[in-house]
Amino acid sequence: MGANEDGKVVVRRFWAALDERDWAGAAATLAPEYVGVWPQSRERVVGREAFVAINEHYPGIWRITVERLAGEGDQAASRVSLTDHERGRTEVAVSFFTVRDGLIRHHEDWWPEPYDAPAWRSDWVEPMG
């Protein structure tokens, strides 16, 4: 956990710990002054203890796969898929992180949901495979 460690490395460790339900391991990737936000619901999570409490209480057993990861230095962005195999559900989270001294200081998650393709653009799109 070097001071100059790239943000992408820290973010990968963060998601791997959550995938393993290792809440302490995930919290160890967070700075003491950690702030996480869910802008869609206007919620803010302040500090490692609140982060762990939420994950302990989070409904469902979610396995997490990092699908995209981009960043440089202290900035990183990820797209992960989260699958609850018991309920047969998969969610997508897109996140931005600010890392300093090898720890996540700021984190925002976006949770997009499926929607119907609009008719007006149907002439210029194909269905995704």
Add this chain to the structure above:
Amino acid sequence: MGANEDGKVVVRRFWAALDERDWAGAAATLAPEYVGVWPQSRERVVGREAFVAINEHYPGIWRITVERLAGEGDQAASRVSLTDHERGRTEVAVSFFTVRDGLIRHHEDWWPEPYDAPAWRSDWVEPMG
């Protein structure tokens, strides 16, 4: 538009052109083999011409601000806000890009919508300012 130009520079040019409704300028940041996807609606846009047609027909006049930008080399991620001042609406798009030889080859957009904060975690969150 150098061959080794960082993906972030190209992505910034892409959004600036869309903000100015300069469809040709935006298309000039795309590779001939451009593919864009909207995974939530399972739509795929293939090629510059389809991209321009969609933007020409897109309902509303959207001003675009790049709020976050992360990436390195040929990978980049952005979060932009899009505001239709006439209708008083703001949307958020989170996107990942793959750039090669200074042109966008692959692009995915995610469009998250507001949702209600769930009650089960209310003890451990604060309202965002």
